[in-house]
Amino acid sequence: MGGEPQIVRRRPEPVGRLKLGLLLHGTATVSQSGHQVRLEPEQMALYDPALPYDIQLDQRWSFLVLTFPRDGLSLPSNFVRRAMRQTHPFSAGPGAVLAGFAAAALRQCGLDGTCATRLGEAGLHLIAGALATTTPDDGTATADTQRQQVLEYARKHLSEADLTHDRVAAAYRMAPRTLHRLFEHEPHTVTEYIRLQRLEAARRDLAAPMLSHLSIARVAARWQFSSQAHFTRAFQARFGVAPSTVRVSSLSSDHPRAGS
Structure with a gap:
């Protein structure tokens, strides 16, 4: 997705899913549950559509957004909550692998259901790996x-x-x-x-x-x-x-x- 400067406001969606936004260009601020995460290019943020959230998008911007089942991550809930409160890079390390994978998968729009399912499973593992740099902040x-x-x-x-x-x-x-x-x-x-x-x-x-x-x-x-x-x-x-x-x-x- 891409566009001009704007503020996106979303109401809760009871879908049992999470979103991971990868900012390609521009700057953005994701606000949810009293926390603000400021993004620069080649940074990503995790957020929960089951809760209201705002995204302030500055300058011309482009976002790659991955949506996936909450249970698919197989990560502890405390870990996921911490991950939502900080940025995660995708310029190097596991994040770069995830970004490359997501970009390649988007180019293959004709994949059949079986192949898409397998790629989705691999993507979940890459997302979990990219979030593994989350810094503990509550002693857990x-x-x-x-x-x-x-x-x-x-x-x-x-x-x-x-x-x-x-x-x-x-x-x-x-x-x-x-x-x-x-x-x-x-x-x-x-x-x-x-x-x-x-x-x-x-x-x-x-x-x-x-x-x-x-x-x-x-x-x-x-x-x-x-x-x-x-x-x-x-x-x-x-x-x-x-x-x-x-x-x-x-x-x-x-x-x-x-x-x-």
Whole structure:
């Protein structure tokens, strides 16, 4: 996006998403929840459309804005809140990798659904890496580091049947109750996080034409859902569509009709 100097005011949007604005030209100030983040070119800011915000854009300006699910970052909530209160560079380091990736993805507008899904997953990892330079400001750095490690461990072992709250606690030499307290103010418990990530993994598999030989039941079992009926209910509650709908859509996009 780009334009002349202006002030953008947005009302809350209950969409469960976050936005990351990368300022390419001009200067900008993002104001939200009593905090102001001043941006110069090659700096980016994270903000939450679920809360009202203003963006003051000075001079001629251009912005690249990435919108993504809040849960997709897999970062502790304290970490995300801190990230919203400061600028993040994209002139070098992880931010530069993210900016290059986003610019390249924008040029490939004809990507099919499967490829776009995979790129989106890679983009979320790059966003998390680019925000990793967030400076602790409230004494919670140690706990947030522990939470990040726990979430990473869970992601690496999602396909394993014995991945449970207690196993994760044991991996970090914690009592199960200690791990529960570590996440008591987070949006999801460890058990909920594992379940949601398994649903996301199943959705990616169902959307991948290369895995179309796997039945929905096999995809569900692959991600430790022993009952297809339970999997279908959980999937529909999470994504608003049945697993079969995702599978049919992926096959349709992989085999376009003649003349399309």
